[in-house]
Amino acid sequence: MEHNPWHLAQAQYDQAVRHLDLDAHLVEYLRYPKRELIVNFPVEMDDGRVRIFTGYRVHHNTVRGPTKGGIRYHQSVTLDEVRALAMWMTWKCALVNIPYGGGKGGVVVNPHELSSAELENLTRRFTSEISLLIGPDSDIPAPDMGTNPQTMAWLMDTYSMHQGHAVPAVVTGKPVSVGGSLGRNQATGVGVMYVTRQAMRKLSIPIEGARVVVQGFGNVGSNAALAMYAQGANVIAVSDVHGGIFNPNGLDIPALIEHVAEAGTVTTWPDGERISNETLLTLECEVLIPAALENQITAENAEDIRARIVAEGANGPTTLEADEILRRRGIFIIPDILCNAGGVTVSYFEWVQGLHLFFWSEEEILRRLERILVAAFEDCWRVAEERDLDMRTAATILAIQRVAEAAELRGVCPQL
Numbered sequence: 001m002e003h004n005p006w007h008l009a010q011a012q013y014d015q016a017v018r019h020l021d022l023d024a025h026l027v028e029y030l031r032y033p034k035r036e037l038i039v040n041f042p043v044e045m046d047d048g049r050v051r052i053f054t055g056y057r058v059h060h061n062t063v064r065g066p067t068k069g070g071i072r073y074h075q076s077v078t079l080d081e082v083r084a085l086a087m088w089m090t091w092k093c094a095l096v097n098i099p100y101g102g103g104k105g106g107v108v109v110n111p112h113e114l115s116s117a118e119l120e121n122l123t124r125r126f127t128s129e130i131s132l133l134i135g136p137d138s139d140i141p142a143p144d145m146g147t148n149p150q151t152m153a154w155l156m157d158t159y160s161m162h163q164g165h166a167v168p169a170v171v172t173g174k175p176v177s178v179g180g181s182l183g184r185n186q187a188t189g190v191g192v193m194y195v196t197r198q199a200m201r202k203l204s205i206p207i208e209g210a211r212v213v214v215q216g217f218g219n220v221g222s223n224a225a226l227a228m229y230a231q232g233a234n235v236i237a238v239s240d241v242h243g244g245i246f247n248p249n250g251l252d253i254p255a256l257i258e259h260v261a262e263a264g265t266v267t268t269w270p271d272g273e274r275i276s277n278e279t280l281l282t283l284e285c286e287v288l289i290p291a292a293l294e295n296q297i298t299a300e301n302a303e304d305i306r307a308r309i310v311a312e313g314a315n316g317p318t319t320l321e322a323d324e325i326l327r328r329r330g331i332f333i334i335p336d337i338l339c340n341a342g343g344v345t346v347s348y349f350e351w352v353q354g355l356h357l358f359f360w361s362e363e364e365i366l367r368r369l370e371r372i373l374v375a376a377f378e379d380c381w382r383v384a385e386e387r388d389l390d391m392r393t394a395a396t397i398l399a400i401q402r403v404a405e406a407a408e409l410r411g412v413c414p415q416l
């Protein structure tokens with residue numbers, strides 16, 4: 001069965017607005033992206049050939065501030081996927097109450113097939129193509145799947161060359177040496193731990209010794225695994241695109257991270273049993289953290305999930321049908337827009353620091369991050385209790401309410 005993330009995002013939206021008393025025109029207005037840019041652009045490859053790539057930048061909503069959202073490099077990127085991710089960014093930023101709208105970008109490319117020089121060419125050309133939209137006051141990209149701090153440094157440099165001076169606040173997730181923020185690299189993963197720990201407190205599940213399973217061992221997955229490990233949890237299985245590794249006694253996560261830096265995969269780790277990604281998702285555990293792609297927990301495997309908590313590190317890992325099955329089975333879901341909001345929160349801190357050219361300590365950043373995420377978790381928990389809703393619907397209605405209020409106050413159809 002084909003899963004379209006944009007259909008999922010809209011279905012989640014429709015489900016949430018049923019609980020709100022919004023004017024029909026507002027419901028319709030917030031349902032669609034504000035603007036979408038499609039670019040087809042040439043890049044010279046190492047062998048002198050020229051290849052044409054397709055990229056997207058979508059702004060879902062701008063009423064609460066400039067758009068914020070990552071850039072994804074993946075061979076399966078589609079406009080619908082970017083639309084969904086942009087909409088989720090709108091809700092995520094509103095949920096943690098930071099002054100941004102939602103945006104997202106992507107290029108249809110398998111970054112692992114390109115050399116570093118080719119990736120640099122591609123990034124610089126794509127930056128120029130989307131420079132119509134991006135800027136420190138209008139739209140601020142960040143890393144996502146397949147992009148990293150180096151990609152952001154190239155983006156910042158290209159934009160800055162056009163301006164004639166350094167503009168660090170045009171992008172977040174940059175290396176610290178070019179104006180990045182301490183704590184940004186691990187922010188999403190550490191944030192997953194903060195909200196998961198909060199959920200475990202509410203559900204009276206001790207974190208010490210809790211079995212944790214992580215799908216995806218990139219930026220989000222490895223940092224979430226490390227943060228849970230540092231809390232005393234027992235991370236029993238992790239995976240990447242090549243497969244998974246399982247050790248019921250717990251994996252040595254710091255050592256495994258070092259191993260992956262050299263070997264490029266978790267699957268060659270000697271201290272565990274090799275398992276498939278499908279098996280990994282169905283392991284018995286207290287916390288399952290999908291931190292790879294969309295549509296990993298579906299109607300086909302939701303009955304087999306044996307976790308007490310699903311903490312959505314990835315965006316859109318659970319299909320609508322699976323969501324219902326998990327809910328019926330009493331599995332507590334920490335929805336993506338809450339669970340992985342640590343990244344955009346520290347991106348916001350990075351942007352503020354870049355605008356002021358005044359930088360904070362890592363301790364300060366993580367303290368502020370924890371405060372914001374715990375407050376957002378508590379807001380969602382309260383709404384869920386008051387209205388007898390699941391956490392995803394509670395989070396989405398809270399966010400939509402904030403965006404709708406801003407839209408009404410600014411005026412939906414102003415006379416220009």
Ligand code: NAD
Pocket residue numbers: 143144145146147188215216217218219220221239240241242277291292293294313314315340341343344
């Ligand atoms: P990444 O590229 O650093 O890592 C992705 C990981 O997933 C890699 O280990 C890769 O091997 C693995 N993977 C890819 N396809 C897979 C498959 N089919 N099965 C199992 N594993 C697979 O990406 P990331 O930045 O960690 O992003 C992961 C998810 O988290 C995405 O959904 C992204 O949108 C979301 N997210 C990222 C951030 C951030 O700050 N990086 C913030 C919020 C949300």
